[in-house]
Amino acid sequence: MLWSKRQQRFFNARQGVFLRIGRIFGKDDYMEFQIQALDKNSKARLGVIKTAHGEIPTPIFMPVGTVGSVKGVHQRELSDDINARIILGNTYHLYLRPGTDILERAGGLHRFIGWDRPILTDSGGYQVYSLSATRKIKEEGVKFKSHIDGSSHIFSPESVMGIERSIGADIIMAFDECTPYPCEYSYAKASMEMTHRWLDRCVSYLAEHPEKYGYPQSLFPIVQGSTFRDLRRISAEKIASVGADGNAIGGLSVGEPHEVMYEMVDLVCGILPSDRPRYLMGVGTPANILENIALGIDMMDCVMPTRNARNGMLFTAEGTINIKNRKWADDFSPIDPAGYTWVDTAYTKAYLRHLFATDEFLGKQIASVHNLGFYLWLVEQAREHIKAGDFSVWKDMMVRKLDTRL
Numbered sequence: 001m002l003w004s005k006r007q008q009r010f011f012n013a014r015q016g017v018f019l020r021i022g023r024i025f026g027k028d029d030y031m032e033f034q035i036q037a038l039d040k041n042s043k044a045r046l047g048v049i050k051t052a053h054g055e056i057p058t059p060i061f062m063p064v065g066t067v068g069s070v071k072g073v074h075q076r077e078l079s080d081d082i083n084a085r086i087i088l089g090n091t092y093h094l095y096l097r098p099g100t101d102i103l104e105r106a107g108g109l110h111r112f113i114g115w116d117r118p119i120l121t122d123s124g125g126y127q128v129y130s131l132s133a134t135r136k137i138k139e140e141g142v143k144f145k146s147h148i149d150g151s152s153h154i155f156s157p158e159s160v161m162g163i164e165r166s167i168g169a170d171i172i173m174a175f176d177e178c179t180p181y182p183c184e185y186s187y188a189k190a191s192m193e194m195t196h197r198w199l200d201r202c203v204s205y206l207a208e209h210p211e212k213y214g215y216p217q218s219l220f221p222i223v224q225g226s227t228f229r230d231l232r233r234i235s236a237e238k239i240a241s242v243g244a245d246g247n248a249i250g251g252l253s254v255g256e257p258h259e260v261m262y263e264m265v266d267l268v269c270g271i272l273p274s275d276r277p278r279y280l281m282g283v284g285t286p287a288n289i290l291e292n293i294a295l296g297i298d299m300m301d302c303v304m305p306t307r308n309a310r311n312g313m314l315f316t317a318e319g320t321i322n323i324k325n326r327k328w329a330d331d332f333s334p335i336d337p338a339g340y341t342w343v344d345t346a347y348t349k350a351y352l353r354h355l356f357a358t359d360e361f362l363g364k365q366i367a368s369v370h371n372l373g374f375y376l377w378l379v380e381q382a383r384e385h386i387k388a389g390d391f392s393v394w395k396d397m398m399v400r401k402l403d404t405r406l
Helices: 005-009 075-082 091-096 100-106 109-113 125-130 157-167 185-208 229-242 258-269 286-294 304-310 349-357 361-388 391-402
Strands: 032-038 045-051 054-058 060-062 087-090 119-122 135-138 141-145 152-155 171-173 218-220 247-249 278-280 299-301 313-316 319-322
Touching: 032 361, 045 361, 054 060, 054 361, 060 361, 075 361, 087 091, 091 100, 091 119, 091 125, 091 152, 091 157, 100 109, 100 157, 109 119, 119 125, 119 157, 152 157, 157 171, 157 185, 185 218, 185 229, 229 258, 247 258, 258 286, 286 361, 286 391, 304 313, 304 361, 313 361, 319 391, 349 361, 361 391
Parallel strands: 060 299, 087 119, 119 171, 171 218, 247 278, 278 299
Antiparallel strands: 032 045, 045 054, 135 141, 141 152, 313 319
């Protein structure tokens, strides 16, 4: 079996093992990242990620399908109407339900949910972080209680990598600890160092346990360090030295001011390899997305478009709409004349408001399809403007409009 030079560089010096993240079955069967254009007035870049389940144009937004579904949205709507190029699953939730036995018997998450495009799985570190009242973190891993039935479980770097092997996503995240904001410097430093040690263990496990479904998986390690510049620099240098197919930035968008998030992202992007995709986890608002693209981010995800949709907030190119407001009760214009998806011109604002007023779930579905369609349109436009060479001017104009309340 042959390995690419890049895969061989994914070397864990301390453990003395190679991580086989991209076994070559053919030229296009392992993950590749190609940069196609650079913006002259920012750090934005146009690219494409090639995976065993298809190509992902970047910059890209990734809808969150935590338990194997993007809430309220059919897979056919995701592919045909919204045109999501990659979706997320979550290791914590899929481990609890339906469990790895069912997933393995189904042939992996792709087959289980009927999705033939790329998938990325988060390691569950953030979900465990959110269970602060019922979890204990030690060097060995994290002991936590299920939010479903209170049963006790342990996540270690090894067990999480095993679960991600069973899920079978194209991109799998290393197990990390997400620090809260704010936190003490000493805690952030200790947490970051443990995340680095956990990464070594993730690498070692994957080297000894190959993929289960005949296609490669790419491990993305995660930069941590809270909002401390020196810790972020140390973590970024560690992650960069690993030589992974791509790298992620975690521990942001957890309550810190947007300006601080941008400062950390700018710092880290200046250290991470420029020839690998950069994934900013859990971000964010449409304006956040554009600002981080300008800093060199290629991939982002967030529950905001669907969560806000279920609460009646619609994102548009002209600003945000609270469809529950009475002002829309007799507005018979289309939901959005821009027509990002079919629902935008098929229904009126008055009808959508009526659905929310009567607590009809169809309203949440329509709003979710609209918001996801808008997010995917937004990054598509970003790609077009990077290619055209006027991204920065367009971005500044869009950011001013996106924060408007209609």
